[in-house]
Amino acid sequence: MRRTGQHLEKLLNRIISRVMRRLVKDGLLILDLEQPWLDPGETDTLDTLNAASTRYRVAIGPGAGGRTLTLKNPALQRTDTQPKPFTVDRDGFSLNAAVACQPHQRQRLERLCRYVTRPAICLERLSTDATGRVIYELKHSFRDGTTHILFTPQDFLARLAALVPRPRRTRNERNRQHQPRLTLLSIRCSRRRR
Numbered sequence: 001m002r003r004t005g006q007h008l009e010k011l012l013n014r015i016i017s018r019v020m021r022r023l024v025k026d027g028l029l030i031l032d033l034e035q036p037w038l039d040p041g042e043t044d045t046l047d048t049l050n051a052a053s054t055r056y057r058v059a060i061g062p063g064a065g066g067r068t069l070t071l072k073n074p075a076l077q078r079t080d081t082q083p084k085p086f087t088v089d090r091d092g093f094s095l096n097a098a099v100a101c102q103p104h105q106r107q108r109l110e111r112l113c114r115y116v117t118r119p120a121i122c123l124e125r126l127s128t129d130a131t132g133r134v135i136y137e138l139k140h141s142f143r144d145g146t147t148h149i150l151f152t153p154q155d156f157l158a159r160l161a162a163l164v165p166r167p168r169r170t171r172n173e174r175n176r177q178h179q180p181r182l183t184l185l186s187i188r189c190s191r192r193r194r
Helices: 002-025 045-054 106-116 153-163 169-193
Strands: 069-072 087-090 093-096 126-128 134-137 146-151
Touching (some): 002 093, 045 153, 146 153
Antiparallel strands (some): 069 146, 087 093, 126 134
């Protein structure tokens, strides 16, 4: 187990360094001596909604920029930080290698696929209160005792919009990003053919 934990820590460190290097290269991470911070550089409405969603901020409406409201139960606050087996955490990154299945284990593979493809929100835990706010009940409380998250209807719709991927975004971004290289490559290839 000790050796496995060291392997997982080494793997997580490699993942963190690659993610950080990529964010710096793309200009999204600002390196600071005290603490690096993200600068997503919102260019349109969807970027603004995504940024607000990841920062737990209200995106639109009268409370724009404020923190998202939460309901907490002090009795459910946890201070225990018992590590899970085959799991490592560091600086907001976590790696869980506890789930594995072999190709011949069809039922386990199906269960894993169902877990990975589950919807982003559970409709059974979604409700509204008397004032019209949308209440989302968490399946498990957070360590600080948070059991519910409250949204205005506008902010809830903004967060749903942030979950929807843009059509053909990766293809377009990839083509724009590599366009100078492709042009240079086509010039080189045409010269070689001559």
